[in-house]
Amino acid sequence: MVSSRSLEVLRVIVQDYVASREPVASKTIVEKHAFGVSAATIRNDMAALEEEELITAPHTSSGRVPTDKGYRLFVDRLAEVKPFTPAQRKAIETFLGQSVDVDDVLARTVRLLSQLTHQVALVQYPSLSTAKVRHVEFVPVAARRLLSVLITDIGAVEQRIIELPADVDDIIVGELRAKLNGLVAGLPLVDAAAALCDASERFSLSFRPVIDAVARVLGEQVDANRQERLLMAGAANLVRTEHDFSGSIYPVLEAIEEQVILLKLFGEMATDQLGVSVSIGRENEAFGLSEASVLTSGYTASGGGLARLGVLGPTRMDYSNNMAAVRAVARYLSRLLGEN
Amino acid sequence: MVSSRSLEVLRVIVQDYVASREPVASKTIVEKHAFGVSAATIRNDMAALEEEELITAPHTSSGRVPTDKGYRLFVDRLAEVKPFTPAQRKAIETFLGQSVDVDDVLARTVRLLSQLTHQVALVQYPSLSTAKVRHVEFVPVAARRLLSVLITDIGAVEQRIIELPADVDDIIVGELRAKLNGLVAGLPLVDAAAALCDASERFSLSFRPVIDAVARVLGEQVDANRQERLLMAGAANLVRTEHDFSGSIYPVLEAIEEQVILLKLFGEMATDQLGVSVSIGRENEAFGLSEASVLTSGYTASGGGLARLGVLGPTRMDYSNNMAAVRAVARYLSRLLGEN
DNA sequence: GATTGGCACTCGAGCGAAATGAGTGCTAAC
């Protein structure tokens, strides 16, 4: 049974510990915060919190630090995510507003997020699954090699080398370009791939292998390439917070550089689509990140294409501020990519 | 005056110290290497080397470690850069050979290089200055907004949003596409921009502002965007070698994430175009990397477009192996990008 | 002149004892 004052105590323990990295003592609590009770009373509350495994003492006679469970309760019930001030929004806008293309937007976003939170920032490339085909271009680079360039309505450009089963020349490529564009322009990518497969039969025999190859590549482009890409910035911040990890941060950095791991993690956190979702400490054990917390939020590109962005840092982090930053950046990015 | 044996002593000091991170003692030298002289003699040689500031003693009674100057001499005159074995070459080929486009090639290259050297690897995007235009594509994304996509003969794709001074429709864009492609296809990028400027007058008045805008953007695309981009991998390796830096590695990581710094450094090292050039310790002082060494090599994309790649790590690194790796990867990459 | 054995000297690393002090847990009183 934790009283409501005990929860207040938990809150100040989390806040003080995050600010100072020192285990929080009962005495410092009564000195810094006006609880109107004595240190001994706070100690009783602390005993109750420890009973519930919300805080723990690193050694017998020392202050307390929050456990993963304590942070979880803090995030779920105690943290107030203060909305960003207009000034802060303005700063985001001016920083991201100068971007020239999607790549640039995302590169700026990840840097911005790392600066706002002083943590490692991560941005997943938006899925193209619901984007629509704006134009398909083919450029021959060799007799049996075609560079396909796919341009979508959010301005994203995907390229791919296609190995062809038969020789083609400029004329054939020209026909191909005209016919295929007529066929798929305006269609969502998923449908476009399907349409191509269907249409394959209606083309002359010599075209078919080419069409099939293109259709296959188109299908792959929908998700495979894009969603597997991840931008990272602010690795230096992880070094700065080195002392918050019991061992070396080496395995952590390794896990982060292994994009596959993070993409899985992002995938699991996708339940809460557009709100900020938080995964704390041992909740990330399966990913080798049991001393780290990850905050992510979904964001939408034009047409509903969904991806995630977020930050990663030690469990001892400023959740209030970071959740606010992740939310604000995700929202602004959604607006920016939705506009075109 | 350093005798030729003294230089041998320097070599083994560098090699042993790199391998063990322990200051190297005269006794260990005579034990591990067959010099045929006593420890006292080695000590005399060491005294001579210390006189020349090629080695130094961390404290009065301890073995010696190489100074920056010592490493420099080692690299210039003592290191043998053993060429990669066919097996190693094969490994490089199979790893890079699977790539689907230029972006992918570079992403794989940087990972490969970091794995081969166990250091932070860096790859600069190739300049497009000597690449030739294969195709220019325009896609309207709004009445006054055009997405330009530039495809070069090395398969690199550059995109850019152009803000137009006047409305355009699909028909105009179609004409534009046809005319411009006729005009610039096959030209090196630099010439293409110039050609556009010249041709501007010959177009109808309504076209001119569009042409000018495109020409301007083309000109910018030549270098501005590309050469400023840098891929990095293996930051975790820096953490592994933390103990080789006197203070924290935080400032080092920070400098690395600040791409501008590295690009300047790359620029200064560009004197030796295709060989491996090495910058050691305090030689990098101006970049905040006075405890790090950087090895780079130029590589060429099709048509002579030049860029650099390399690795960065503590001054205490295996120069022989790393120089070999940088050289081998640069050569293979040049071949791969030159082919198409 | 180069090499070597011998020896004194230096200085960091490692160890244990002791002092310090912050912070708790408990109990009895309010």
Add this chain to the structure above:
DNA sequence: GTTAGCACTCATTTCGCTCGAGTGCCAATC
């Protein structure tokens, strides 16, 4: 339910000490 008081714990710091690796130097030797 709250509080003051007090004993107890334990990480941290400091000091002195020893140990030993490694050097510098010198005189003897090749």
